Amino acid sequence: MSPGTVVTVLELVGLSVFAASGALMAISKEFDVVGIVVLALLTALGGGVLRDVIIGATPPAAFSDVTYLLVPLSAAAVCFFAHPLAERLRFTMLVFDAAGLGLFAVTGTLKALGAGLGSVQAVLLGVTTAVGGGALRDIFARETPAVVQVHTDLYAIPAATGAVLVAAAHPTPLPLPVVAVTAAVLVFAFRLAAMTRHWKAPQAWHRKA
Amino acid sequence: MSPGTVVTVLELVGLSVFAASGALMAISKEFDVVGIVVLALLTALGGGVLRDVIIGATPPAAFSDVTYLLVPLSAAAVCFFAHPLAERLRFTMLVFDAAGLGLFAVTGTLKALGAGLGSVQAVLLGVTTAVGGGALRDIFARETPAVVQVHTDLYAIPAATGAVLVAAAHPTPLPLPVVAVTAAVLVFAFRLAAMTRHWKAPQAWHRKA
Amino acid sequence: MSPGTVVTVLELVGLSVFAASGALMAISKEFDVVGIVVLALLTALGGGVLRDVIIGATPPAAFSDVTYLLVPLSAAAVCFFAHPLAERLRFTMLVFDAAGLGLFAVTGTLKALGAGLGSVQAVLLGVTTAVGGGALRDIFARETPAVVQVHTDLYAIPAATGAVLVAAAHPTPLPLPVVAVTAAVLVFAFRLAAMTRHWKAPQAWHRKA
Numbered sequence: 001m002s003p004g005t006v007v008t009v010l011e012l013v014g015l016s017v018f019a020a021s022g023a024l025m026a027i028s029k030e031f032d033v034v035g036i037v038v039l040a041l042l043t044a045l046g047g048g049v050l051r052d053v054i055i056g057a058t059p060p061a062a063f064s065d066v067t068y069l070l071v072p073l074s075a076a077a078v079c080f081f082a083h084p085l086a087e088r089l090r091f092t093m094l095v096f097d098a099a100g101l102g103l104f105a106v107t108g109t110l111k112a113l114g115a116g117l118g119s120v121q122a123v124l125l126g127v128t129t130a131v132g133g134g135a136l137r138d139i140f141a142r143e144t145p146a147v148v149q150v151h152t153d154l155y156a157i158p159a160a161t162g163a164v165l166v167a168a169a170h171p172t173p174l175p176l177p178v179v180a181v182t183a184a185v186l187v188f189a190f191r192l193a194a195m196t197r198h199w200k201a202p203q204a205w206h207r208k209a
Numbered sequence: 210m211s212p213g214t215v216v217t218v219l220e221l222v223g224l225s226v227f228a229a230s231g232a233l234m235a236i237s238k239e240f241d242v243v244g245i246v247v248l249a250l251l252t253a254l255g256g257g258v259l260r261d262v263i264i265g266a267t268p269p270a271a272f273s274d275v276t277y278l279l280v281p282l283s284a285a286a287v288c289f290f291a292h293p294l295a296e297r298l299r300f301t302m303l304v305f306d307a308a309g310l311g312l313f314a315v316t317g318t319l320k321a322l323g324a325g326l327g328s329v330q331a332v333l334l335g336v337t338t339a340v341g342g343g344a345l346r347d348i349f350a351r352e353t354p355a356v357v358q359v360h361t362d363l364y365a366i367p368a369a370t371g372a373v374l375v376a377a378a379h380p381t382p383l384p385l386p387v388v389a390v391t392a393a394v395l396v397f398a399f400r401l402a403a404m405t406r407h408w409k410a411p412q413a414w415h416r417k418a
Numbered sequence: 419m420s421p422g423t424v425v426t427v428l429e430l431v432g433l434s435v436f437a438a439s440g441a442l443m444a445i446s447k448e449f450d451v452v453g454i455v456v457l458a459l460l461t462a463l464g465g466g467v468l469r470d471v472i473i474g475a476t477p478p479a480a481f482s483d484v485t486y487l488l489v490p491l492s493a494a495a496v497c498f499f500a501h502p503l504a505e506r507l508r509f510t511m512l513v514f515d516a517a518g519l520g521l522f523a524v525t526g527t528l529k530a531l532g533a534g535l536g537s538v539q540a541v542l543l544g545v546t547t548a549v550g551g552g553a554l555r556d557i558f559a560r561e562t563p564a565v566v567q568v569h570t571d572l573y574a575i576p577a578a579t580g581a582v583l584v585a586a587a588h589p590t591p592l593p594l595p596v597v598a599v600t601a602a603v604l605v606f607a608f609r610l611a612a613m614t615r616h617w618k619a620p621q622a623w624h625r626k627a
Binding site: 235236238239240241242243244245247248250258262265267268269272275278279288289290292293348349350351 | 471474535536538539543553557562565566567573574575618620621622624
């Protein structure tokens with residue numbers, strides 16, 4: 001497989017896992033099939049759509065290639081029937097989710113830099129790409145977004161670390177593919193470590209958890 | 210009346226009814242007059258604005274012709290004073306709402322196809338146009354969106370049926386006005402049948418309602 | 419200082435105070451540092467980003483000059499450490515917030531008029547600029563948006579008054595800087611009066627508060 005194909009495959013795996021996390025939340029909330037589809041699409045595509053609408057790249061990537069809709073819809077269909085299996089595979093799914101997190105943080109940052117945005121803005125949009133869909137999923141399902149809760153293992157911070165690395169390396173002569181892969185792997189490893197060791201983000205100074 | 214005028218009149222009726230459903234929810238939540246106006250506008254215009262922002266047709270239709278703002282604002286004003294009457298007319302309003310659902314599903318799908326989007330994407334945006342405003346209303350008012358709840362009579366699925374019909378007929382030589390009217394009437398009839406017979410969308414496989 | 423510098427300084431003060439109100443809500447909700455940053459940025463920048471995405475001015479102003487990100491981030495950092503002090507300065511902050519409200523209502527309306535939108539639309543977007551970020555903050559934090567609650571002192575209505583003044587004066591030969599300053603000061607004074615005298619917006623007719 002060419003490097004481009006590898007990225008595409010990983011992206012579709014990431015979208016599937018994000019979609020499954022939306023579908024499974026809809027199922028746990030006893031939403032109907034419409035809710036399962038809505039939350040699957042919102043979780044998988046919401047972050048990237050927010051990024052593209054903000055940088056003015058409309059219609060967003062998620063609407064230009066039908067694969068980006070069919071893959072999350074397929075994941076929703078699988079969850080509709082096989083949700084008990086998906087629940088049992090929760091840890092496996094979290095591993096794939098960590099891969100998606102790394103990939104979307106990196107590709108989101110690169111897309112924002114490519115649209116001419118500054119480094120800080122690109123980091124913000126890279127993190128939005130990676131964690132925005134999950135936040136929209138939680139808001140739609142009337143949950144406090146997991147990404148801001150103190151009992152959630154680090155999630156946005158690994159994504160931000162990768163985005164900062166990409167934005168910092170962008171003006172240098174370092175080869176972009178190497179930087180991108182390194183940053184994505186770093187996010188993946190950082191998130192896995194945070195999950196297994198239950199690292200948490202701090203709350204405000206002097207406020208106990 | 211010319212066919213174009215008929216569509217415009219139906220569209221304004223649909224906007225009024227959507228706006229009224231937002232205003233009445235604000236009143237039932239004991240929001241103040243600001244909340245009544247906000248929820249009326251969000252319900253009436255939210256779906257179309259989401260669609261137009263996604264396809265890049267900015268400013269959205271709702272902001273290009275002031276009628277699209279004045280009609281929902283008038284509906285909000287009527288509800289402000291006459292909400293007990295509006296509550297008694299709930300069934301009548303649901304009938305008009307079903308007409309709006311059909312119309313917005315069809316016009317939303319056509320607008321997305323006209324912007325060059327693919328069929329699947331156009332169906333998704335047609336349904337978003339029809340049900341997006343109501344979902345934003347519910348999120349703003351801290352309700353679980355009615356459109357995904359298992360005890361709600363079918364709502365998004367009739368809209369999706371009409372959108373699929375329009376998108377499927379679009380590449381054929383069938384005359385567009387006939388297709389559009391047929392699809393809108395079908396959505397209307399399907400939604401009315403679902404309301405009177407209390408058809409529900411299924412939940413995930415093996416999960417009882 | 420030139421008039422342009424005065425506006426810029428006031429804008430940055432407004433952004434800081436809006437950001438602090440987001441950060442303090444995150445702290446009171448026991449969100450982690452990610453939540454503090456997210457709510458600070460959403461509150462400070464959300465209204466302007468909504469306006470710019472709707473009028474098609476992408477990337478939004480908040481993403482074109484890094485100062486618009488660094489100032490709210492700094493305010494979030496100050497709150498992270500000094501939140502007990504910020505809580506004690508609540509009234510002072512509300513005064514600055516009222517200044518931000520006036521300024522953003524006026525600049526938001528002017529920007530929408532400058533993009534060629536009609537008066538009613540520009541008023542709506544001016545108010546959205548001023549109160550949209552706070553509404554997004556509340557939705558993200560699972561609060562009923564304060565702006566629609568009957569026990570909140572008038573907030574959107576002072577903003578709307580200033581926006582209407584600007585939109586009404588825009589086609590006249592009145593000098594724009596005078597109009598803008600008058601409108602912003604009017605919003606500020608109206609909001610301060612509403613705060614100190616606890617003026618409330620009415621609920622629907624015949625419904626007691």
